[in-house]
Amino acid sequence: MISTEVLSGETLPPQEAAACGENPDLGRNKVDVKDLDFFYGDFQALKKINFSLARQEVSALIGPSGCGKSTFIRILNRMNDLIPSCRVRGSVLLDGEDIYGDMDVTELRTRVGMVFQKPNPFNMSIFDNVAYGKRMQGLRSRRKLEELVEKSLTRAALWGEVKDRLKKPALSLSGGQQQRLCIARSIAMEPEIILMDEPTSALDPIATGKIEELIGELKMDYSIILVTHAMHQAARVSGKTAFFLLGELIEYNDTKTLFTNPEDKRTEDYISGRFG
Amino acid sequence: MAINRKGADIFFKHLFRVMSLTSVLALASILIFVFIQGAGPFIFSTASGIRIVPERMREITVNGNVYRNHTTFIDIPPESDRILVSFSNPGISGSLEIAVNNAEKDPEKKLTFSKNENGEITYPRAYTYTISYPGDLPGVTSKIHILLPEKPGNFFYFITGLEWRPTYNKVYGILPMILGTIMVSFGAILLGLPLAILSGVFLAEFIPLKTASLIRSGIELLAGIPSVVYGFFGLMVIVPWVKNTFHAPSGNGLLAAAMVLGVMILPTIITITEASLRAFPDSIREASLSLGASKMQTAWAVALPHAKSGVIAAVILGISRAVGETMAVILVAGNSPQLIRGLTDSIRTLTATIALEMGYAEGRHNEMLFSIGVVLFVLILALNSLILRYTRSDREEAKAPLTVKRKTEEK
Numbered sequence: 001m002i003s004t005e006v007l008s009g010e011t012l013p014p015q016e017a018a019a020c021g022e023n024p025d026l027g028r029n030k031v032d033v034k035d036l037d038f039f040y041g042d043f044q045a046l047k048k049i050n051f052s053l054a055r056q057e058v059s060a061l062i063g064p065s066g067c068g069k070s071t072f073i074r075i076l077n078r079m080n081d082l083i084p085s086c087r088v089r090g091s092v093l094l095d096g097e098d099i100y101g102d103m104d105v106t107e108l109r110t111r112v113g114m115v116f117q118k119p120n121p122f123n124m125s126i127f128d129n130v131a132y133g134k135r136m137q138g139l140r141s142r143r144k145l146e147e148l149v150e151k152s153l154t155r156a157a158l159w160g161e162v163k164d165r166l167k168k169p170a171l172s173l174s175g176g177q178q179q180r181l182c183i184a185r186s187i188a189m190e191p192e193i194i195l196m197d198e199p200t201s202a203l204d205p206i207a208t209g210k211i212e213e214l215i216g217e218l219k220m221d222y223s224i225i226l227v228t229h230a231m232h233q234a235a236r237v238s239g240k241t242a243f244f245l246l247g248e249l250i251e252y253n254d255t256k257t258l259f260t261n262p263e264d265k266r267t268e269d270y271i272s273g274r275f276g
Numbered sequence: 277m278a279i280n281r282k283g284a285d286i287f288f289k290h291l292f293r294v295m296s297l298t299s300v301l302a303l304a305s306i307l308i309f310v311f312i313q314g315a316g317p318f319i320f321s322t323a324s325g326i327r328i329v330p331e332r333m334r335e336i337t338v339n340g341n342v343y344r345n346h347t348t349f350i351d352i353p354p355e356s357d358r359i360l361v362s363f364s365n366p367g368i369s370g371s372l373e374i375a376v377n378n379a380e381k382d383p384e385k386k387l388t389f390s391k392n393e394n395g396e397i398t399y400p401r402a403y404t405y406t407i408s409y410p411g412d413l414p415g416v417t418s419k420i421h422i423l424l425p426e427k428p429g430n431f432f433y434f435i436t437g438l439e440w441r442p443t444y445n446k447v448y449g450i451l452p453m454i455l456g457t458i459m460v461s462f463g464a465i466l467l468g469l470p471l472a473i474l475s476g477v478f479l480a481e482f483i484p485l486k487t488a489s490l491i492r493s494g495i496e497l498l499a500g501i502p503s504v505v506y507g508f509f510g511l512m513v514i515v516p517w518v519k520n521t522f523h524a525p526s527g528n529g530l531l532a533a534a535m536v537l538g539v540m541i542l543p544t545i546i547t548i549t550e551a552s553l554r555a556f557p558d559s560i561r562e563a564s565l566s567l568g569a570s571k572m573q574t575a576w577a578v579a580l581p582h583a584k585s586g587v588i589a590a591v592i593l594g595i596s597r598a599v600g601e602t603m604a605v606i607l608v609a610g611n612s613p614q615l616i617r618g619l620t621d622s623i624r625t626l627t628a629t630i631a632l633e634m635g636y637a638e639g640r641h642n643e644m645l646f647s648i649g650v651v652l653f654v655l656i657l658a659l660n661s662l663i664l665r666y667t668r669s670d671r672e673e674a675k676a677p678l679t680v681k682r683k684t685e686e687k
Contacts, residue, residue: 077566079562079565079566082562082565084484106568106569106570107568109565109566109567109568110567110568113566113567114562114566116559116562116563116566118559120557120559120560120562120563121563122560122563122564122578122582123560123581123582124581132564132567132569132577133567133568133569135577136564136567136568136569136570136573136577137568182563185563185567186566186567189567189568
């Protein structure tokens with residue numbers, strides 16, 4: 001078993017690494033996707049996707065339902081491996097390393113965290129939920145776990161609300177709190193990238209506001225890819241926005257440019273509400 | 277045709293009320309009947325006084341009353357201290373004069389035969405005297421049975437007694453059988469449960485759906501095999517194996533019974549475990565995987581705890597089957613009502629006792645077998661409610677949200 005010290009060293013948040021001035025990769029892209037094709041059986045869900053994500057950047061993916069946004073981000077942590085009969089062609093590089101190559105899937109998933117559409121906490125206590133990932137990596141020290149849980153919950157802006165009832169079941173939290181717990185759970189793994197698959201679609205406007213605020217804070221430390229249906233959300237939180245349509249990446253640009261001065265006619269139609 | 281909907285609604289409402297009330301009452305009365313019947317031998321004596329049963333007697337006179345071709349009980353009033361019996365059959369006649377000592381407690385000394393003509397007292401049991409008169413033809417014997425009444429049984433001894441001698445000494449202690457049932461079932465769960473849960477996890481989590489359904493249909497086939505076949509298999513394969521491996525005088529015993537039962541409970545637990553794991557939502561499985569947990573860790577740490585209530589239901593079914601199983605156990609357990617000292621010792625279960633002895637039991641013995649059935653019923657009820665209570669308290673914890681919220685609001 002790999003010791004956690006080594007792992008946490010490897011997964012040092014980019015901000016700290018940059019502060020040390022030791023990271024030669026700084027300036028290079030965190031994620032590079034080149035000519036990516038993806039198939040469910042015979043159906044081609046993604047066509048020739050080229051995409052890149054810089055460090056400490058929030059990218060929003062927008063587009064109508066079924067256009068392949070979710071499929072795309074699930075490629076980045078290989079969640080699609082679970083579906084039988086799916087195929088990937090092209091290359092996906094994380095820090096220049098091919099994630100479909102020699103990389104261990106479980107290691108990839110600790111580096112690329114994910115927050116899902118519906119809050120899906122485990123049926124355990126709040127503490128156990130946050131500590132789950134590190135425990136599965138073999139961290140047993142009670143003290144370290146407590147530190148980790150406090151740090152992660154604080155980062156996810158949930159600590160104040162739950163610090164007195166860490167032993168209570170996570171399912172007793174409200175929907176918005178559950179979603180922040182899920183974010184805390186992925187932060188606890190000290191990932192480099194956090195993938196968010198419509199994290200606010202099941203939440204009310206107030207909870208949504210809190211999550212958006214949180215994303216704004218998290219982008220200081222992590223690269224975030226956010227799938228969203230709400231265009232104003234993309235406009236509010238993201239630095240860059242990608243527009244997907246029918247499995248193609250139509251346009252990928254600075255959010256401001258994309259919303260005010262789109263290059264492609266189809267993007268303009270979509271954001272002005274002509275379809276989708 | 278227009279249907280009067282309102283009328284029909286009212287009709288069905290009353291119909292359902294009446295039916296549900298009837299069924300509840302029926303169930304309750306059955307339960308009450310069963311418990312009263314089971315409690316009977318501990319409350320009532322077998323008869324008010326001594327009873328005489330003539331066998332192949334054309335004409336018999338008891339204390340001056342003449343009975344012709346009588347085949348059932350002749351009751352003697354309880355306070356009488358002298359019984360005069362005489363009979364005359366073609367070829368043989370005889371007479372008996374019996375003094376009854378009503379104050380005597382020991383059944384062996386209660387009767388004194390002051391006059392016994394031609395008769396031969398055979399089968400002197402504690403509570404039964406049989407006087408035989410050999411007739412003309414060999415094998416055709418006239419008999420007089422004298423049955424002493426048995427006092428109400430001691431329920432405490434029934435539960436805690438170590439001796440089961442229902443025919444001769446009328447001693448009814450079923451503790452060895454209760455312990456036997458518990459040990460056999462516990463052994464079966466111990467051997468079968470880990471295997472079954474692992475198989476269930478394997479089927480649900482690690483192999484493709486098509487292969488899994490193929491294997492599952494095979495396992496379901498196992499559930500349909502008659503238990504006597506399992507018993508026969510145990511007798512032919514497991515019993516010799518136990519005998520050779522442990523150098524026991526006989527392989528029939530606790531270990532063989534637990535192994536056979538362990539195999540028999542597999543199909544139930546495997547299928548239910550697999551089904552409840554399949555009901556485990558993919559979204560939570562994905563959450564675990566996305567945190568870098570392996571498939572195995574996901575199955576153990578998240579999926580199995582989530583499916584816990586299903587697994588516990590499966591365990592309850594398995595225990596019920598193990599406790600209630602009769603035929604397979606009779607074949608391999610050895611059936612000695614004793615406290616065991618080793619794993620290979622012969623053991624007897626409650627169900628085996630009922631099945632083995634119902635054929636020849638009479639009188640008090642018969643009633644005691646019924647009481648054993650009631651004890652079995654209570655035992656299964658107790659085991660199941662124990663497990664259910666454990667799961668329910670667990671489930672209530674998960675349902676806590678409302679109370680938790682209310683508390684925080686009060687603050």
